[in-house]
Amino acid sequence: MNSITTYQINISASTHNLSEVRDFITGHAESCGFEGEQIADIRLAVDEAVTNIIKHAYQNDTSKEIDITLKISDSQLCILLIDTGKTFEFKTYEPPDIKKQIEQKKRGGMGVYLIQSLMDSVSYTRKGQKNRMKMCKNRA
Template sequence: MMAAIEKKLTLTVPSSTENLALIRDFVTSVGKQARMSDVDISNLELAVDEACANVIEHAYGHDRTKEVTIRAIFDESEMRISVIDSGKGFDPSQVQSETLDQLINERKSGGLGMRLIKTLMDDVRYEIVPGQKNELHMTKKINSSK
């Protein structure tokens, strides 16, 4: 049996909402290369879009001189995609777990993005080095029964 061949692709762009379409195109292309289903590609695209929008708005405060990096590593069994920035740190454990209805009824701004990401992906981890870098690692299993 052959060993799994792992592919790695990286995109680094200035931190601007104008680049979100480019990021989505990158994620779609990577998902297709990994032979993910259309539904999984859409979910991956939405999760990465939410994560990048959070970086642009919260970590960088719309500072276009900063950069956001999207790194995708995949083989036939899973897609591991990371969003990397050097902005203001964020402690995800401080986000309250509330139902979607509670968030909508209370009309809170924020909080939906991270909940959505956790729902769409199979595994979500954070690697934070205060003052240096923040990495959001997301994993999606690739359905082999196509």
């Protein structure tokens, strides 16, 4: 039988809380048998996603909140991030052109690419007033 364990936290939209989110993800992933490189991938992807929500969806308004739900089953680990901010562009499948960005003094665009590279599936949808980003990593 495939059992699913669910964990949840809610954070205010401040980059100050990123390390708490990483610890939350890492701790539960470890206790559910995920290892080294896979945990590193998941941790970075979630950090990038939460950072994007804070900066782009909420534009650093720390009074806003992000709901983070982690579901771990026998076959995979999924994270659902819910915010009520602006919808941001989430369709970059190409690696960012870092050389061009340096020349144009642009940063950013790297997070979305990292998320898509590091996770096995990613979806981003808006339902009502809420943005829902779901990302999953299959067990090795």
